[in-house]
Amino acid sequence: MATIYDVAKAAGVSPKTVSRVLNDDAPVGRDTRKAVQDAMSRLGYVPSNAARVMRSNKSGLIGLITGAISNTPDHGDPRGLPELYIVQGVQDVFGREAKTLMISDTGGHSDRVPSLVSTFRQHRVEGLIYVADYHRQTRFEVRPGDPPVVLANCYDTVGTPSILPDDRICQHRLVARLIAAGHRRIGYLTLGASMDATRLRTEGYRDAHAEAGLPLDPAMIQEAYRDDHAPMTAALGRLLALPEPPTVICCGNDEMAMRPYGLLRTRGIEVPQRISIAGFDNYRAIAETLFPPLTTVELPYREMGRQAARRLLDIIAGTAPAATDPVRVPGPVVWRSSVTGVAGAAGT
Known part of the structure; x- marks a missing residue:
């Protein structure tokens, strides 16, 4: 050599x-310079990265810990994809900044994280990004001497810089758009009650009603999330049995929204002619293939990844502005034909 x-x-x-x-x-x-470069080319000389790192203390390496690889689903199942989209957003930024992204997968075992951090330290990474599988609180221990860390799709209790989806604003935007289309009875089939996303999205649902001066009927909010169909069937039945049933039903995510399509049709209820349906995520493999295509709100996973990467670069450079963590990233409403306006409403 x-x-x-x-x-x-x-x-x-x-x-x-x-x-x-x-x-x-x-x-x-x-x-x-040309003589030196020609000589390196002829001899096949490869510079020692380790030596350069020791001199400059800058490796050009960024570590990323995720479960996106082991959790990536088969056959169009949307679970696991948020992590992958966040990783893609991270790579968008570091690819332009001539940084090399080193990705390590947890294999679904969170107890592997400390050893992965240790490995990245040995490789002298300049910073770390930890990507969670869904919006949640986590415990990511940062020790003295560790590279700077940014959390994506999760947060902790000690103020580690974090980037989250703005679930509250996303749901608010969706419900406000439904109200603008003339809907006044808006059902909401939620994810699990213990999830951060459910709490925040329910607050957004309430915010939109308050902003429009609409009374809130607690019976319109029903938890319906589980792997089997029973909770969805029961929750939908309770909504339809109300003296004034909903004219539109919001679902906790796009995967959940598929079920009311079939359940309503078995009751002879057409979508959207009698009841409109809206989802959450904008998972296109579902939203664009349902008939009619699903109105939903996009969770901005790629943008979250981009913002996490830019935040880490600022921290590494010592130019990070003062910020109140977590930073929340909103997404747009994607309007499709599963929602129709109510006759007589402005703009319908």
């Missing part, structure tokens, strides 16, 4: 001149 001394001899220069060309840290004449 060629060394810096071999390159210097072949180019007819000193090893110090070769070092200057490699590190670009001092002026070198054009002809001399």
